[in-house]
Amino acid sequence: MKRQVLLFVSLISLGPVFGQVSYSIPEEMSRGSLVGRIAQDLGLEIKRLISGKAKIYSRNSDQYIELNRERGVLLIKERIDREALCTEKALCALDFQILLENPMEFYTVTVQITDINDNAPTFEKSEMNFKISESAATGAKFDLERAVDLDVGINDLQKYELKPTENFGLKLHSNPDGHKNVEMVLLKPLDREKQEQISLVLTAVDGGEPQMSGTMQILITVLDVNDNAPVFTQKTYKATVTENSPKGTVVATVTASDADQGSNSKITYSITNTLDNVRKMFYVNEENGQVSLIETIDFEKSKRFQINLRANDDGGLTDSCKLIVDVLDVNDNKPEINIMSKSTVISEDAKLNMVVTMINTEDLDSGDNGNVKCFISDNVPFILKLTRNNFYNLVTDSDLNRERASEYNITVTCSDEGVPS
Incomplete structure (x- = not known):
């Protein structure tokens, strides 16, 4: 049995x-x-x-x-x-x-x-303002906020358009993560006496069907004479931070210099990431370029961050760099x-x-x-x-x-x- x-x-x-x-x-x-x-x-x-x-x-x-x-x-x-x-x-x-x-x-x-394709490309800001000297040389570059499209593949953002194109054009830079940084390039010298204010429209377009787009207005004030743009000491900075590091921990310091004198050489730092969690996690001191934590990092949620930074001088010229932050795991x-x-x-x-x-x-x-x-x-x-x-x-x-x-x-x-x- x-x-x-x-x-x-x-x-x-x-x-x-x-x-x-x-x-x-x-x-x-x-x-x-x-x-x-x-x-x-x-x-x-x-x-x-x-x-x-x-x-x-x-x-x-x-x-x-x-x-x-x-x-x-x-x-x-x-x-x-x-x-x-x-x-x-x-x-x-x-x-x-x-x-x-x-x-x-x-x-x-x-x-x-x-x-x-259920998301249109989106700019975090509705407009950007630049102050550009009339003496800015042809080829001068101005870093623009990029758009974000939550879709992927062909439905993701495919191209940018800038209108009108009389004085400025666009230049794109591909990143290893697949995104593109966008810069506005001066094609024709400015003349403050002829036009003190310039209004442009930047359009981001995806490749979906139907095609979707988003726009941002660019307002330019033409100033007198700023000969040198800020220049970062590195185009790419790298740093590591351990998860659960306390708020206020300094992750890295970025540095730019400007050969001008007076107010045209004063540099202000800012983070330009749009529509992601970088600006919720990191803060940059606008005066000294120190990048620090404002929230606790969890390795299990995010293992790497790319922080896009901009240096502005008071004359309106800019330079950009990126800071790659790798998060180190702890056994938590x-x-x-x-x-x-x-x-x-x-x-x-x-x-x-x-x-x-x-x-x-x-x-x-x-x-x-x-x-x-x-x-x-x-x-x-x-x-x-x-x-x-x-x-x-x-x-x-x-x-x-x-x-x-x-x-x-x-x-x-x-x-x-x-x-x-």
């Missing part, structure tokens, strides 16, 4: 799996829209989904995707805004597992969220253990390597601080097997005998490799 052994699994502490099925859908699909025929694509019968009590296991995807067992399909549960879901990622995806019981098994599913997150599925009762004649519990671990830190190892107590007829990155199975390792032991309390311990762990 078969007998049963009770199992109790307790946890005392505590990654992306590339799946067997993937789908691609556009953002902003309405609730109830079809994502994919998961039963058909996994080669499962619908009755297996029902008898196995199929469910979605996910840290966050289940708020957007739901499983209909009776139809064997995945549906949109909540409208997905790609820009809100993946703020800084060109590639955006939801990863989750489909779990079944009796017997236990799970499948990994990836849903790629593609972009639609402990591992988390999540039970994906478990059995609390098994037969004493259970076969070896029978799966009784599936476990997933996660640590938000990086490197050794995020490497998690798990183990269980000795002297139990079970072992913990790593099935793939951050996924473990608790399986039988030897014969069970109810007369010898009718129940087991099994402790799963997980720790990271940080110092201290």
Whole structure:
């Protein structure tokens, strides 16, 4: 006669799996829209989904995707805004597992969220003001605020236009991050006696269909004689800062010089990043160029910042540079253990390597601080097997005998490799 052994699994502490099925859908699909025929694509019968009590296991995807067992399909549960879901990622995806019981098994599913052109290029400011000397040489450059488009790919910002073009043109500089800095270049000398005020319109245009654009007005006051523009000592500065550094920590100091004298040589520093979180995190002293923290940095949210800085002299000339700040991780997150599925009762004649519990671990830190190892107590007829990155199975390792032991309390311990762990 078969007998049963009770199992109790307790946890005392505590990654992306590339799946067997993937789908691609556009953002902003309405609730109830079809994502994919998961039963058909996994080669499962619908009755297996029902008898196995199929469910979605996910840290966050289940708020957007739901499983209909009776139809064997995945549906949109909540409208997905790609820009809100993946703020800084060109590639955006939801990863989750489909779990079944009796017997236990799970499948990994990836849903790629593609972009639609639902955001126009936007300037943070409606206008910029410049004071430019009539003696400014042809070719003089003036750093402009760039526009930001939350869309990606062809739907992202593609070009700038400046009108009218009698005195000024545009020059673009590509950055490694894919964005373009935009400068206004003097093409024809100014004459204050003929025109003291100049009004221009800068337009940013994306490549979507339909095409969308945003504008900013540029107002120029023509002044007398400022011969030299500020010049930064470096075009690119680099610095590091440890996450959780206190507010007020000085990250770096940027320096520009101006060969002019008097008010035309006085330099004012400013941060020019638009529509991102840089100006919420950093402050530059406008007089000495010291860049410091105004908020606590979390490595798990942002690993690198690019701070765009401008130096202005009182004569209206400018120069620009960038400061790259790398954030250093500290071991401030402990591992988390999540039970994906478990059995609390098994037969004493259970076969070896029978799966009784599936476990997933996660640590938000990086490197050794995020490497998690798990183990269980000795002297139990079970072992913990790593099935793939951050996924473990608790399986039988030897014969069970109810007369010898009718129940087991099994402790799963997980720790990271940080110092201290």
